[in-house]
Amino acid sequence: MNIFCCPEAFDDGRLASLLGVESQEPEFGFKARVPLLDAKFDRTEVDMRIGNLLVEAKLTEADFQSKAKAFVDRYRDFEKVFRRRELPQSKTAYGSYQLIRNVLAAFALDCSFCVMLDARRPDLIEQWYAVMRSVKIGDLRVRCKVLTWQELSEALPTSLQQFLDEKYGIRPGPIEPYEFEHQGS
Secondary structure (H helix, E strand, O other): OHHHHOHHHHOOOHHHHHHOOOOOOEEEEEEOOEEEOOOOEEOOEEEEEEOOEEEEEOOOOOOOOOEEHHHHOOEOOHHHHEOHHHOOEOOOEEOOHHHHHHHHHHHHHOOEEEEEEOOOOHHHHHHHHHHHHOEOOHHHHHOEEEEEHHHHHHOOOHHHHHHHHHHHOOOOOOOOOOOOOOOOO
């Protein structure tokens, strides 16, 4: 997420265009306040808000976490937004909880939502599509997107491309999906 702090990231307009935002002022750790059934709010954070776009960024984390069904069922708009049977789940928990929560935040705030992933992690990309397929509301589904760090890198100045390459091995352009070996796999 460091790249969004660099003013030159937005200099030529390519990054803002790719993200579909006009604002260039990121807010990290955005408190989305997702409504719960009891008129209270979830206090968790979205990684970043930039303009009308909420972002969940995954680079080194293993997954999108699981959460007990009883906890997720407390979200006010859960039933309205999702076909619950289609969500990734076990008997007691929903998988990809961070994605579910962030889609609910986008709905509540009338925002778009983007998950940023490493293209070398097809497992995470598939988890995203499993959640997105279960969204009932067409307009919301259209406002949800996925962007790989490799795609994002193409819209960055050379200095930031070099930073992503040196630190994470992320380069612009196509890659082999299984080039990256995730620790713990």
